[in-house]
Amino acid sequence: MARTVARVIVDALSELGVHQVFGVVGDALNPLTDAIRTTENLEWVGCRHEEAAAFAASAQSQLSGTLGVCMGTVGPGSVHLLNGLYDAAKSHTPVLAIAGQVPLAELGTDYFQEVDNDALFSDVAVFRATITSPDQLPQMLETAVRHALGRKGVAVLTVPGDLGERELTSDRPARFSLNAPLSRPEESAVRRAAELLDRSERVTLLVGRGARAAREDVLALADRLAAPMVLTLKAKEGFEGDTNPFQVGQTGLIGNPAAASALQDADTLLLLGTDFPYRDWYPEGKTVIQVDTEAAHIGRRVPVDVGLVGDTGATVRDLLAHLAAEPPGTDGARDRSHLEKARERFEHWREGQARLADPAHDKGLLGRMRSSLDNRTHDIRPEALAAVVDRLADDDAVFTSDTGMATVWLSRFVEMRGERQLIGSYNLGSMANAMPQALGAQCLDRERQVVAFCGDGGLSMLLGDLMTLKTHQLPVKLVVFDNRRLGMVKLEQEQVGLPEFGTVLDNPDFAAVATAMGIAGIRVTDPADLEKAVRRAFDTPGPVLLDVLTNPDEIAVPAKPTVEQGWGFAVAKVKEIVRSHGDDSTL
Incomplete structure (x- = not known):
């Protein structure tokens, strides 16, 4: 078989263990997609929008820790990849994008x-290059892949038609050949951090994704602390x-009062593998110690007393080795009241x-009193929907969630127990990510349950990829x-005293749309039917769309609600009522 540019690229992807390539076919990609057609164990997944293809590739990479691959053809096809690739970049996950280009002789001619x-x-992109000669391969491809894997980012390789x-x-x-390095912080810094922890009476850990492997x-x-x-x-x-007796949930706008108090009541805060961005x-x-593999992350969110640059697992093991067996000023055992108080609140x-x-x-x-104020049409509570899904979903399910209120309800009511996995656009904050990320996740394992928490705004944005x-x-x-x-935008408007505007969706x-597309569709409007409908969705073979009419006025109270936010909601609701009455009077 001739060693063409397309064949070399596709054979290399197969050798790397890539099983799917996501994209939309088109002129410059034709040699590549034809090479995929004739390659065993490599599947072309034709999407309806290149953005969905990039989200799907990013999801596969995040779940597997390996390379995700997507393709976009000349001009608009490659432009459409951009949002999904930004999500991969912000998620620090390796993705290779193959982008089509006009013929070599036409480059630079508009x-x-x-x-x-x-x-x-x-x-x-951490690496981007345009192939201008066949003999630049395979070296340029190797360089692109090593950049993506080694720097955990996006590499873009452009191939003229x-x-x-x-x-x-x-x-x-x-x-x-590429081996991930294991880094450790300087021992003097570890000793200094251990001394601060030994002297601390109340330590709280803020743990992020970078600590999951440890x-x-x-x-x-x-x-120990x-x-x-x-x-x-x-x-x-x-x-x-339940296997973690120390966790107290999340902080931030989607968090809870127990987590907020655990942070506030501490005298020392230890950040492990997180770049949590919300400074407020x-x-x-507080005394702050931060552990991160990236030196540039140390101290960029909060002032840090000791920064430990290194692998979380290796660094934590070093800290354990340096912590005193009996903290100074104790009878041999550390006081556990701070932990017990936080857990009780949680x-x-x-x-x-x-x-x-x-x-x-x-x-x-x-409930009737509450409904008279915020749910007079008796729509289904989104909390109830998320809780039923949590109870009935498999313990090894993969969950994805759209940015916005769908993520709020997942964060509070879906527990990542067992071997469950979770991905979303949690760094970029894009709309429309849940369904295409679920697409990529399901391609990895067609037998594993994949559940997408979709907002109605997000789903309709990339509806074609149903x-x-x-x-x-x-x-x-x-x-x-x-x-x-657009629930999160509505909430943002109201908390600063603005009536909602531009957020109503004519869905x-x-x-019925799913049914017309050949997908099982289930619509739920009565809370009494909720559990039966979720069970039916999970029991139905093939793709299923469960359309649940939820309460649009549901409020997710933040972990530390402020007086200003309370006044904002009150003022906004008055404005909405006045506007509504005014609208009625003109009919």
Whole structure:
């Protein structure tokens, strides 16, 4: 078989263990997609939008820790990849994007559909290059892949349309030897951090995704320090559940009062593998120790007393070795009251949340009073939907969530117990990510349950790729929080005293749309039907769209609600009522 540019690239992807390539076919990609067609164990997944293809590739990379691959053809096809690639870049996950280009002789002539890919991807990619000669392969491909894997980012390789079928003069195979380094901080810094921890009476851990591979070491450190463990959203996977007696949930706008108090009550804060970005949620006046593999992350969110640059597991083990067996000023055992207080608050908050999530909540006295104010049409509570999904989903399910209120309800009511995994656009904050990420996740394992928490705004933005699920018969379960709103934007407007504006969505019956596409569609409008509908969705083979009409006026109270936010909501509601009455009077 001739060693063409396309064949060398595709054979190398197969050798790397890539099983799917996501994209939309087109002129410059034809040699590459034809090479995929004739390659065993490599599947072309034709999407309806290149953005969905990039999200799917990013999801595969995040779940597997290996290379995700997507393709976009000349000009607009490559431009469409950009948002999904930004999500991969912000998620620090390796993705290779193959971008088509106009023929070599036309480069720089403002040819039809010509886009300067090297400029276009300059901000998002850790490596970008345009192949101008067949003999640049396989070295340029090797360089692109090593950059993506080694720097955990996006590499973009541009292939002009007349180059894919040209043959190489060399027969050297591509080689991708790459070992991840294990780094440790300086011992003097570890000793200094251990001394500060030994002298601290109340330590709280803020644990992020970078600590997930070191779970047992982190649990041992929490036990030694009698420290409550506040989790970032991405640390739910790996640290949540009854097997972690130290966790107290999350902080930030989607967090809870117990986590906020655990941070505020501490005298020392230990950050492990997190770059939690929200500065307002860090307490002031604390001793802060931060562990991160990236030196540039140390201290960029909160002032740090000791920065430890190194692998989380190795660093935590070094800290455990340097901590005193008996902290100074103690009788041999560290006081555990700080941990016990935080856990007690957390359990109390969880009990209250469980009551809100009961589908029968609105039938009780307090529920009826609450409904008269915020749910007069008796829509389904989103808390109830998330809680039922949590209870009925598999313990090894993969969850994805759209940015916005769907993520809020997942964060509070879905527990990442067992072998569950979670991905979302949690760094970029893009809309429309949940369904295409679920697409990529399901392609990895068609037998594993994949559940997408979709906002109605996010789902409708890339609605066409429902057909990709149908075409490839990917059994994703799409749970649509159909509140007819851009819910998070509505909440943002109201908390500063503005009436909601521009957030109302004129939605179709999404279940009927899915049915028309050949996908099982289920629509739920009555809270009494909720559990039965979720069970039916999970029991139905193939892809299913569960369209649940949820309460658009549901409020997720932040962990530290302020007086200003309270006044903002009150003023906004008055304005909304006045505007509504004014609208009625003109009819």
